[in-house]
Amino acid sequence: MRAVVLRRPGGPEVLRVERIPEPLPGPGESLIDVTLTGVNFDDLEQRAGAHPQLRLPAVLGVEAAGHRRTDGRRVVALLRQGGGYAEVVAARDAYTVEIPASIDDAQAVGLFEQGGTAYGALLLAGRLRAGESVAVSAAAGGVGHLAVQLAVALGASPVIGLASTAAKRQFVKGLGADVALDPADPELAGQLREAAGGAGVDLFVDSVGGAVARAGLAGLAPFGRLVCLGWRPETAAADTSAVAGSSAAASGADADAGVVALTTAQLARDSIGCAGFWMRHVVDHRELLCGIADRLFELAAQGRLAVHVDRAVTLPEAGAAHAAVAARATRGKVLIDVRREV
Ligand SMILES: NC(=O)c1ccc[n+]([C@@H]2O[C@H](COP(=O)([O-])OP(=O)(O)OC[C@H]3O[C@@H](n4cnc5c(N)ncnc54)[C@H](OP(=O)(O)O)[C@@H]3O)[C@@H](O)[C@H]2O)c1
Incomplete structure (x- = not known):
């Protein structure tokens, strides 16, 4: 599969597309054929080496939408160990939810991690x-x-x-x-x-x-x-x-x-x-995580909450997307359209 691999910390240019083996799902995990993944500010810090515990080589990306291999269902997952900038991810079932028909993959990716964080900040902590x-x-x-x-x-x-x-x-x-x-x-x-x-x-x-x-x-x-x-x-x-x-x-x-x-x-x-507030403290509470996702999807379906997509880049353009976020040149969500070649 194609994936953006980080082999050494550095600037956006260190993000390179490589062909690597598909991940093997562990217990409680399922493979997802990814359609869209998202860029988060923390990815920039990981790429730059701010988190020395990150084991290299690594595939960044903490969220992905796509189709679950086992049943073909359209799902969105949080990837606590990264791996999202890739054509296939092994996602924890406990951190994965099905996407309602009324929500497209771009909305789902933006809503789950970043919307969940906004929800947690306002309601759980705030x-x-x-x-x-x-x-x-x-x-x-x-x-x-x-x-x-x-x-x-x-x-x-x-x-x-x-x-x-x-x-x-x-x-x-x-x-x-x-x-x-x-x-x-x-x-x-x-x-x-x-x-x-x-x-x-x-x-x-x-x-x-x-x-x-x-x-x-x-x-x-x-x-x-x-x-x-x-x-x-x-x-x-x-x-x-x-x-x-x-x-x-x-x-x-x-x-x-x-x-x-x-x-x-x-x-x-x-x-x-x-x-x-840290989203990581939500993900292990399945009921809470699903409740937040349901609420966000419902508000989106009602037209009261919408992910604004700033851009959707290709895998080779992941570095350029990082540069744009670092330059404060983006508004809303930056996505990586994993299947698009050019
Ligand atoms: N706690 C959690 O669970 C959790 C989860 C997700 C994200 N976060 C945090 O939430 C924040 C936003 O993340 P995001 O992914 O949504 O990023 P983002 O807000 O899309 O991008 C960062 C924004 O921060 C502002 N900014 C201020 N000083 C900056 C600087 N020196 N360099 C770059 N940007 C600067 C910029 O807006 P202006 O140009 O308008 O100032 C920029 O657009 C990050 O701090 C991230 O770590 C926390």
Whole structure:
């Protein structure tokens, strides 16, 4: 089969298509003939060598849609061990769900991992209640654009999206956000408070860290919560006061990298909360995982949640797709159309 193989860490150019043997399914696994897989920000970090525990050579990719060999059913799977950038994957049955007829493969891939993350951040960690205000960083991104739509669908108000360019902010407003802000605004905390009606934001979903997370904390209302999903390595490096982690802790990367110095005294003084969310803690709860997938598929079928496909590249173009995400040049979901040759 064809697969994108990572033999050494490096830039996007190290991602090369090779012919390798199909994986052998272990107990509780099934082979899937892949139609679409997706690029996630974490894939870029794995490719660059940020996760030293990754055994090389490796095939990246934590999600795939396609047809299960045993019964031909159309399914989408989370691949905790990677392997998605390939024509065939061996997927854990426990992490696989059937795709309803009303949902196409592109929607299914975008909804399962990134939509599930948005759901977990808003509801499981963030405990969102209808009528609360929500702000989302990287709101035009894969997770972010679904978090914005989901917040709207769940009755949050106002919904505030952060994005780095005017074009992205326009996109975020098109998703239903009431306000779109520039994360580089030096007055971001004040802007967040003002956008939320003066008192502050009830729930800030952050995947950027550093100065954005600090502004998010400062912009919270009493009883407000910040949920951390991840951070950019360079924000971590630049932020020497950094403390707690989410995806870094989750991935085993530098446990000190990441977010923002925060004392328990500050939590008490401001009556605020801080939580993290990692999708990995959902996948082993089959009922929860299926419940989330059902809810997301239902909202998508109702037209209240839609994966915006930024691009669908071929396997040889996986490196170019990584470069585009790293350059912050994408909006919504980046897919790899595994069967397309050119
Ligand atoms: N905890 C979990 O279970 C989980 C699961 C999936 C993803 N995540 C995390 O969620 C975040 C988003 O992932 P994604 O795959 O959906 O990626 P993405 O949001 O599509 O892409 C990353 C976005 O982050 C923003 N960004 C800010 N600083 C950046 C920088 N220095 N370099 C590149 N981008 C920067 C950019 O938006 P602007 O240009 O608008 O700032 C960019 O578009 C990541 O931190 C990822 O690790 C967590």
